[in-house]
Amino acid sequence: MPVQEAVTAVEDEEKTASDTETTVPRTKLSGAPTLERVAAESGVSRSTVSRVVNGSPKVRPEVVEAVNAAIERLNYVPNRAARSLASRQTYAIALLVPERVMTFFNDPFFASVVQGITAGMEDSDYILNLLVSSSDPTRKTRRYLRGGNVDGAFVVSHHAADRDLADLCDIMPVVFGGRPALPDLAACHYVDIDNVQGARTAVEHLVVSGRRRIATITGPDDMLAAVDRRTGWLHALQAAGQRADAIAVGDFTEDGGAAAVRTLLSRWPDLDAVFVANDLMARGALRVLAESGRAVPDDVAVVGYDDSPAATAMRPELTTVAQPSETMGRRMAELLLALLHGDEVEPPPLLPTTLVVRETG
């Protein structure tokens, strides 16, 4: 039966060729093979080829095979724009990265999350559109997002309290990395790490090793991760029947950590352990502790959070809480993909952390 079709194909090509002569093509017509071409090549209709490409079950296996062979032979790749236009889906997902995160140095956490996301999307048809938005998202970004250019979005951020982001959730499925600090949590989806448990485990470790005056250096209160870690610290101390009053607030930077531990030392000179909400601050703390003549971990134990490369770069090496950042990215991808697929999803569980015991506590 391919005879007639083969003729059609030839005619087609000739017509194309002569068209080329007369109408002057805007770009090389020779370019990508189309569905039409594959149809001619395999002797079926465009519709059937489309079905094969999209994995419809209602095509005879032998036809599927023939079409796939033709696709292979022609090296056919579907045209995304055409597909989008016809199906009203973009097969694109926005990856929103607040500018702050980009400049936020040395935080391999986000890089890992993004890597997890990309890994999780690998087998899907979706691609990622990188949007680095400043604190005041530009007209371009907004228009882009509202203009129906993406089917969904990831938000990778520490404090995702943007008003625009909340609205975004109404237009398309959005998955946040970390519980967003949004008023209406119900509307949006997120994957989070169990910061409370992570901190709690760290502090329990300190308690078990005999520490009796355990302070903490927290992050800014507008970052939920920081708040959660402090809560974990509190719970562990309450469970152990210890006082939980030695708190200093840092800003997640090394200098902030240094300043915070100085405050701590002056108000609670008898402290014998500090749980620090991230590694960078822990480094600052270590420095000040050394300057003040206290031995780590003999006089004061220190436990950080993140298990960043900085942790092993310190002397002594930092005991810290490792976060499953890449897993987080993967879960985010899975969640969004499910949402996009229209599946009924339930909130994914909090991801567990791991305490990495090194030299400081």
Add this chain to the structure above:
Amino acid sequence: MPVQEAVTAVEDEEKTASDTETTVPRTKLSGAPTLERVAAESGVSRSTVSRVVNGSPKVRPEVVEAVNAAIERLNYVPNRAARSLASRQTYAIALLVPERVMTFFNDPFFASVVQGITAGMEDSDYILNLLVSSSDPTRKTRRYLRGGNVDGAFVVSHHAADRDLADLCDIMPVVFGGRPALPDLAACHYVDIDNVQGARTAVEHLVVSGRRRIATITGPDDMLAAVDRRTGWLHALQAAGQRADAIAVGDFTEDGGAAAVRTLLSRWPDLDAVFVANDLMARGALRVLAESGRAVPDDVAVVGYDDSPAATAMRPELTTVAQPSETMGRRMAELLLALLHGDEVEPPPLLPTTLVVRETG
């Protein structure tokens, strides 16, 4: 004159509405306004609206105004897929990030470059597609790139020696961040930082401050940046009439730097300065130097490269070479945009570095 047109618009809406009743729309038809709609609203043809949207000069100013008003009123955003399909341009650019770079994210350098790129693209119609490719780029990535889904590509990498990437240059404009280690350089475009001059300046600084035995710790030979830095070191020493034999190869990690400086110390115990090809290795070197009882900078001066946050985190603070990473990203964006626009471009000049003198030399 809008009377007749207004009627048309109403009819249009009614037809749409009744269609909705009978044919059952796949998605809410109410959705985005189309060119057609804007045309009806402003009483001109679709063609004219298209001209206005694309900034054609051959439209009467008053018409332009009327159309823009309608666009504003309707909150019209052009449909990217339709535009792509018709114009055979995608208005998308691939941002290729080798996986290694993601994991190797001790390096705020890349984050800055990416930020520069996004900043440079802000005012264009193009958007970025993030493609994190493993060393063996997946089928998906390849197909995506060859499938005509992007108009151009950025490659952000240390060693861009991929064979696939070379081929990519034949299909579309590609701009590399850093001179690619490709056989046929002529075919592709890049923006690079003047590593030779950066290193040379650093070493000259050492020479001027009276150092007489200046060693270097280089990076791997397959990274052009490393090779260039070593060349700069060589040139400076030759110009100063000093011996240039004290070389140890590192791997850009802290431990690599430590090992390298140990080698250096054992073979050239009289060295009084080390130029280290990146900050991370410099940290390792500093540690070993301290362990070996040498004072920095009194006995041995150390100069790093990158001016990463790590530089200021060290004690003593590291003298190092700052790279204009964000500028590099910006230039990359400008270059690719020009290429895409069809402009005749000449290779951009090497970007100058800055020596940041701190405490180590």
Add this chain to the structure above:
DNA sequence: TCCTACGTTGAGAGCGCTCTCACCTGGGAG
């Protein structure tokens, strides 16, 4: 034997836009 049902397939109408071309004006040249 006819009718219905099902499983496959093809035809064709768009999706929203760009771009060519033909058409209209009006003004200057012949």
Add this chain to the structure above:
DNA sequence: CTCCCAGGTGAGAGCGCTCTCAACGTAGGA
């Protein structure tokens, strides 16, 4: 006065795909 040209405009044909619907066997039941 006619012709031509140019700027400005609209009509209409696609771009490559999806999706509905109708048409086609073919097989089962009445």
